[in-house]
Amino acid sequence: MPIKIPGSLPANKILNSENIFVMTEKRAITQDIRPLKIALVNLMPTKITTETQLLRLLGNSPLQVEFDFINTATHNSKNTPSAHLSSFYKDFEMIKDQKYDGMIITGAPVEKMEFEDVDYWDELKKIxxxxxxxxxxxxxxxxxxxxxxxxxxxxxxxPLDKKLSGVFEHRVVRKKAMLVRGFDDVFYAPHSRYTTVSKEDIKKVSDLQITAESDDAGIYIVTSKDKKKIFVTGHSEYDRLTLHEEYMRDIEKGLNIDVPKNYYPNDNPKNAPVMRWRAHANLLFTNWLNYYVYQTTPYDITKIK
Structure with a gap:
């Protein structure tokens, strides 16, 4: 799916070099079709990196996808240039009267905090x-x-006893779910977090379905039965070196942290990491965009409800 983004967005040059189908706004206006509108609520501190990771996975298909990048007005991002934010980002007040075919809300390095203590929690609840x-x-x-x-x-x-970090084996639970169409019975995905959710708690909610899980990493994919809400507890969008960079930052901070599991050959950080989740990541995002957004959303976007 060609992704429609501003020509000056930093991800544009990177994705073009990787042969990802990127369409600038200038070219997009010559095509007489309705593009899918996706809102990306980017809560990660390194927003440019996260933009590139997600745009990479949502590109290279026959349909147009255009994005609105959303940040929270109640949090001051210190790791992304203010010029980038002012050029490419909007806050919720600017988009609240619009409709979107799909939305992605990213992770954030605040999992040790209570939800109510996160400075943008009230704003995120509104979203x-x-x-x-x-x-x-x-x-x-x-x-x-x-x-x-x-x-x-x-x-x-x-809370977990220690940070869950690494690339873990998962299995599909609901094999007929369109979200996991084409998945192998066993697949890999990265995780990087200090907290988890209970399988027993999820099973108590009749509107939720567990779609994939891991013996080591726990619940991985949960969906609502109406397909409007998809919950993925890992980071399939991560690049090859993302876990490495996080591990190095933790070491530099003096944290007592384990080497990410199943990531470096022989669990040796001096070895180049093995990337074994790219195919799964592409399928996950493509299936979501196709079966849960494109095949479901009305052509008249104002009729979304």
Missing amino acids: MEWSNTNVTSTLHICWAAQAGLYYHFGIPKI
């Missing part, structure tokens, strides 16, 4: 509530998956 009637399907990633399960269904997060 999640608004998504119920203004977005066809919303994909929640990592911390956002836990936040969404907590806000929409009252499912609490549970």
Whole structure:
């Protein structure tokens, strides 16, 4: 799906070099079709990196996809240039009267905090509530998956004894779910978090379905039965070196942290990491965009409800 982005967005040059189908706004206006509108609520501190990772996975298909990048007005991002934010980002007040075919809410490095203690929690609650009637399907990633399960269904997060970091084996539970169409019975995905959710808590909610899980990493994909809410507890969008960079930052901070599991050959950080989740990542995002957004959303976007 060619992704429609501003020509000056930093991701544009990177994705073109990788042969990802990127369409600038100038070219897009010559095509007489309605593009899918996706809102990307980017809560990650390194926003440019996250933009590139997600745009890479949503590109290279026959349909146009255009994005609105959303940040929270109640949090001052210190790791992204203010010029980038002012050029490419909007806050919720600027988009709340619009409808979107899909929305992605990213993770955030705040999982050790109580949800109510996060400075943008009230704003994020407004966004999640608004998504119920203004977005066809919303994909929640990592911390956002836990936040969404907590806000929409009252499912609490549970602290882990230590950080869960690495690339873990998963299995598909609901093999007929369109979200996992084409998945192998066993696949790999990265995780990087300090908290989790309970399988027992999820099973108590009749509107939720567990779609994929891991013996080592726990619940991985949960969906609502109406397909409007997708919760993914890992980071399939991560690049090859993302876990490495996080591990190095933790070491530099003096944290007592384990080497990411199943990531470096022989678990030796001096070895180049093995990337074994790219195919799964592409299928996950493509299936969501096709079956849960494109095949479901009305042509008249104002009729989304």
